Amino acid sequence: MKKHFTQLKNHVRSFKDANNPLFRALYWTLKKPFEIKKLLTDGSHRSVVMTKLTAGQHAHQLVNYTTPHRYPAVFRACAEYFAAAQPLTLLSFGCSTGEEVFSLRTYFPHAELVGVDINRRNIRVAQASRQKDARMIFCTELPAQGQYDAIFCMAVLQRTENRLPDTTDSGQIYPFHRFDTQVTLLDERLRLGGLFVIDNADYRFEDASVAAKYLPIEHPPRKQRDRPIFDRNNQRSLVPYDNPRVFKKIAV
Numbered sequence: 585m586k587k588h589f590t591q592l593k594n595h596v597r598s599f600k601d602a603n604n605p606l607f608r609a610l611y612w613t614l615k616k617p618f619e620i621k622k623l624l625t626d627g628s629h630r631s632v633v634m635t636k637l638t639a640g641q642h643a644h645q646l647v648n649y650t651t652p653h654r655y656p657a658v659f660r661a662c663a664e665y666f667a668a669a670q671p672l673t674l675l676s677f678g679c680s681t682g683e684e685v686f687s688l689r690t691y692f693p694h695a696e697l698v699g700v701d702i703n704r705r706n707i708r709v710a711q712a713s714r715q716k717d718a719r720m721i722f723c724t725e726l727p728a729q730g731q732y733d734a735i736f737c738m739a740v741l742q743r744t745e746n747r748l749p750d751t752t753d754s755g756q757i758y759p760f761h762r763f764d765t766q767v768t769l770l771d772e773r774l775r776l777g778g779l780f781v782i783d784n785a786d787y788r789f790e791d792a793s794v795a796a797k798y799l800p801i802e803h804p805p806r807k808q809r810d811r812p813i814f815d816r817n818n819q820r821s822l823v824p825y826d827n828p829r830v831f832k833k834i835a836v
């Protein structure tokens with residue numbers, strides 16, 4: 585039954601760009617019932633929609649895709665950087681359902697780990713999967729107090745719509761100042777000598793207002809950005825970007 589439904593759904597999806605206007609009309613007519621069904625049956629999707637409605641200007645990327653051990657080279661490099669320093673407090677900002685934090689635990693067995701995600705359901709799922717780890721907390725807001733030795737901000741400061749080929753100006757979708765304000769707020773919570781770890785962002789960390797306080801760490805290797813990147817004026821940049829992902833804070 586489910587298989588047939590998926591086949592039907594994919595078939596209807598193919599009508600979206602059909603030459604025949606009748607098929608295109610059929611696509612738009614059927615889209616709404618599919619959306620309603622997804623809203624009713626898929627709790628994860630529903631939580632993303634609810635967060636979109638309630639979070640307003642605070643929301644960055646709300647799609648909550650994540651996977652365990654998504655950034656092994658980056659996490660390994662961070663663990664090597666801190667080898668001698670104990671104890672550590674690490675923040676995963678935009679941790680989704682917690683996999684990033686659970687992965688960090690394998691690299692930092694003794695650290696205090698804080699996972700923050702604006703989506704309440706994500707935090708409930710993370711808390712349920714946490715087991716008995718007393719040095720791991722999950723919350724929907726950045727705790728009011730506390731400094732961190734490393735802040736991980738992975739696949740958060742971006743929007744899916746910015747990947748569409750015809751998006752040349754991100755100003756209406758996710759303007760630079762939203763990225764910059766969040767980076768500045770996180771910078772205030774990072775200790776001198778700490779690491780700002782960022783990947784899959786729509787803007788360059790080097791363009792952020794606080795960037796002069798940081799130096800990129802060359803290990804792990806830079807990553808060639810395979811998605812569009814935008815400049816401080818929200819314009820899609822045509823210059824290829826080798827993306828450093830780990831920055832050391834060298835000034836306050």
Ligand SMILES: C[S@@+](CC[C@H](N)C(=O)[O-])C[C@H]1O[C@@H](n2cnc3c(N)ncnc32)[C@H](O)[C@@H]1O
Pocket residue numbers: 642643644645646647648649650651654677678679680681684700701702703706737738739740
């Ligand atoms: C694509 S997921 C990234 C998950 C994980 N960091 C990774 O890279 O696998 C983006 C997450 O950022 C969260 N998010 C978006 N805006 C946020 C905000 N203002 N504060 C905290 N989390 C936020 C979303 O709810 C979502 O779970």
